[in-house]
Amino acid sequence: MKKVNKAAIASLVLTLTTGALLSGCGSSNNGNGNENSAASPAPQDNAAPKEKVVLDFWTFWGSETRRPLVEKIIDDFNKAHEGTIEVKHSYYPYGDIWTKSLAQTAAGNPPDVIVNSIEETGLRAAKKQNTNLAEFLAKDPTVKDRFREDLWNTVLYKNDPYALPFTTDTRMMFYNKTAFKEAGLDPNKFPDTWDELEEVAKKLDKKDANGKYARIGYAPQFAGFDAKSIAVNFDGGKGWLDENGQANISTPNKIEGFNYVQRYTDRLGQKNIDEYKAAFGSKEANPFIAGKVAIWPDAVTFQTQLRDFGKGMDVGIAPIPETKEGAGHWSTGGGFVVEIPAGAKHPAESWEFIKYLTDVQAQTYWAKMNYDNVANVQASNDPELTKDPIYKASVDNLANTRVYTRPAAAADLFKMLDPQVDAILTKKSTPKEGLDQAQKDVSDLIAQNGG
Numbered sequence: 001m002k003k004v005n006k007a008a009i010a011s012l013v014l015t016l017t018t019g020a021l022l023s024g025c026g027s028s029n030n031g032n033g034n035e036n037s038a039a040s041p042a043p044q045d046n047a048a049p050k051e052k053v054v055l056d057f058w059t060f061w062g063s064e065t066r067r068p069l070v071e072k073i074i075d076d077f078n079k080a081h082e083g084t085i086e087v088k089h090s091y092y093p094y095g096d097i098w099t100k101s102l103a104q105t106a107a108g109n110p111p112d113v114i115v116n117s118i119e120e121t122g123l124r125a126a127k128k129q130n131t132n133l134a135e136f137l138a139k140d141p142t143v144k145d146r147f148r149e150d151l152w153n154t155v156l157y158k159n160d161p162y163a164l165p166f167t168t169d170t171r172m173m174f175y176n177k178t179a180f181k182e183a184g185l186d187p188n189k190f191p192d193t194w195d196e197l198e199e200v201a202k203k204l205d206k207k208d209a210n211g212k213y214a215r216i217g218y219a220p221q222f223a224g225f226d227a228k229s230i231a232v233n234f235d236g237g238k239g240w241l242d243e244n245g246q247a248n249i250s251t252p253n254k255i256e257g258f259n260y261v262q263r264y265t266d267r268l269g270q271k272n273i274d275e276y277k278a279a280f281g282s283k284e285a286n287p288f289i290a291g292k293v294a295i296w297p298d299a300v301t302f303q304t305q306l307r308d309f310g311k312g313m314d315v316g317i318a319p320i321p322e323t324k325e326g327a328g329h330w331s332t333g334g335g336f337v338v339e340i341p342a343g344a345k346h347p348a349e350s351w352e353f354i355k356y357l358t359d360v361q362a363q364t365y366w367a368k369m370n371y372d373n374v375a376n377v378q379a380s381n382d383p384e385l386t387k388d389p390i391y392k393a394s395v396d397n398l399a400n401t402r403v404y405t406r407p408a409a410a411a412d413l414f415k416m417l418d419p420q421v422d423a424i425l426t427k428k429s430t431p432k433e434g435l436d437q438a439q440k441d442v443s444d445l446i447a448q449n450g451g
Contacts (some may be wrong), residue, residue, distance in 0.1 A: 053349045055087045055112040058101060062091040065304075069369050073362045077353060085349045087113075101341060105129060110341035112350045118154050118165060118335040119405050125157035126408035131340040134160040136351040146358060146376045148398070154405050155337055163339035164358045165375035167366070169299040170333045170394055170401040171225045173321075174306070177314040179204055179215070179294040190318035194230075194260055197295075197321050202267075204294040213272055217294045220261045221273050221425070222287070223280075224297030225320060228421060229332045231257030232402075234323055237330035239404040240413060240442070245451055247410075247442040249417065250435035253323075258424050258431035265425070283309045300394035304371045317390050319397055333401040335375065373398065409451025416441040 061070050067089075074087045090111065092100055097114070104110045116124070124130045137143060144152050147165050155163045177187035183203045191197040197218065204217025220230055232239060234257030242248040265273065280287050282305070288296035289310040296302070297320065306315055319329035338354040340347055356362055363379035366372060373394055374380050386392040406413055420434040420441075429437070 050084075052083055053085050053346050055085065055346060055350055055353055056090055057087050057353070058090045058092060058097055058111040058114040060092060060094040060097045060115065062093070066370065067091065069366060073357065073365065076362070077356050080356075081352070085352065087353055102129065105341050105343060108343055110343050112340065112344045112346055113338055113353055114341055115166065115336050116163065116339055118151075118163075118168070118337050118403060121155045121163045121337055121339065121405070122157040123406055123408055123411055124339075125160075125162040129342055130162045131342055131344060131347055131350075132160050132162060133164075133340070133351065136348070137161055140355065143355060143358075146378070148375075148377060151335075151375055151403065154403050163337035164354050166336050166338045166358060166363075167372055168333050168335035168375055168398065168401075168403065169301070169373050170397045171229065171297050171299060171320060171331045172394060172397055173225075173318045174288060174296045174298060174302060175316050175318065176288070176291070176294045177316050179217075179291075180316075183217075187314070187316065190316060191321055192325070194234075194321045194323055198260075198263065201264075201295065213268070213276065215292055215294060216268065216272075216276060219264050219268060219273060219276075219293070221264065222277065222293060222296075224299075224302075225332070227258060227261040227425060228417075230261055231255075232332060232404075233257065233320060233328075233330040234260070237328055237400075237402050239402065240417060241404075241407070241410055245407045245409060246446060247439050249442060250432070250439035255431045255435055256323075258421075258435070261425070262427075262431070265427075270426075289313070299373075300391065301370065301372055303390050307371075317393050319393075319400065329397075329400050331397060331401045333373075333398070333403045335373075335403065407451060409446045409449035410442065411449075412445060413442055416445055 057074065059070055061067055071089055074089055078086050098116065101111060101114055101116075116130075121130070125132070143164070144161070151165050151168055152161075155161050155165060173190060175190055180187040183200075185200060185203060191200045201217035201219075204215065205213065206215040208214045220227060225233075228240075231254040235251050235253035238248060238251070238253075240247070240249055276287070276292065279285075279292075284290065286296075286305060286309070287293040289305065306313060320331045322329050338357050340350045340354065344350055358376055360376060360379050363374040363376035364382050364385075367374045367379055367382065367385055371391065380395050380398075386395060417438045420429070420438040423429040424431050424434040
């Protein structure tokens with residue numbers, strides 16, 4: 001847009017106004033016989049035209065599937081705000097985007113809006129890396145009603161919001177119904193408990209003439225719902241920190257969860273597990289799609305891979321097992337938020353954009369085109385989406401899904417926990433020894449950070 005010369009406009013307005021006033025004062029008769037009663041000049045508009053605000057929106061969605069969807073949503077917003085706000089999309093690879101954003105923020109030139117991880121929103125707020133949205137929410141208080149309460153709580157820091165949830169997810173069990181039939185199992189009945197799953201997995205195992213595994217029924221070491229997630233499930237959905245932000249690691253139930261995982265290692269053999277994992281790939285090479293694994297935990301977006309590369313497969317979906325009836329089919333989730341980095345130059349316009357991104361229209365479109373669990377409850381329950389039984393199952397499963405956030409005092413929680421988990425899984429320590437050490441390490445970390 002051509003830059004407006006405000007000084008020139010102001011000078012022109014002053015000249016015209018002064019001329020009109022002098023002309024009026026110099027008239028002895030205005031035509032109605034009333035001397036010195038010249039008509040007042042027409043009011044002048046001294047305000048310079050308001051320039052269009054251009055927002056820079058950063059995402060890591062650059063694939064041939066997702067990038068057109070992002071840009072379609074942006075185009076719809078731009079058309080609705082033509083002449084006032086224009087959003088431009090900047091793509092950066094996953095991971096790199098946040099390093100670059102922090103550097104830009106530190107340099108005083110952050111993007112206007114960015115997609116970021118939901119679990120660390122409060123952590124970024126504590127580090128003053130994102131913008132407090134309380135003043136905007138005060139003007140639009142119903143915005144928070146778009147989201148489940150537990151999901152809304154993930155974006156709060158000291159009770160103020162620092163982002164808006166965009167997507168979430170949940171882990172479920174995908175299983176090969178054809179393999180169930182071959183093993184003499186009911187293809188419409190998935191195991192309800194972990195012990196039942198273990199017995200079913202044994203029946204689904206298949207070896208070739210050389211005694212090597214041609215198919216493994218299920219192994220928690222593979223993907224989707226790992227040993228840490230199983231430990232949390234065994235502990236009634238309680239995460240690695242308690243409600244007061246203190247370490248909640250070495251509990252009897254979490255220890256039992258790791259003992260359960262070890263049973264698979266003992267039966268299948270670490271060498272077989274490692275060889276299997278080494279051959280894993282994506283698309284057609286995904287072990288579930290390739291028929292190498294019969295049960296595969298994953299987020300609901302895995303359905304898009306099945307749609308595109310698993311044509312003809314007869315697939316079922318079920319909740320994560322529970323330890324015993326009534327203990328809860330606890331699942332873990334994550335997701336992404338849209339937030340305004342600290343120091344962004346156009347926070348008011350950015351707020352309008354993130355409101356749009358999390359409203360029903362954009363969220364429904366994203367869910368339909370991506371087969372993704374979106375944060376907006378109304379969009380998530382769109383009738384066209386929920387008529388699909390797999391998508392409906394994922395929406396229902398959100399009630400049993402927990403997204404675990406990390407406070408600033410425990411920012412390095414997993415740097416303390418993960419080495420101990422590795423030691424447990426490689427049998428360098430027992431589950432109790434490893435989790436006891438992690439409990440101590442994380443407790444010391446929180447104390448050092450004043451938590």
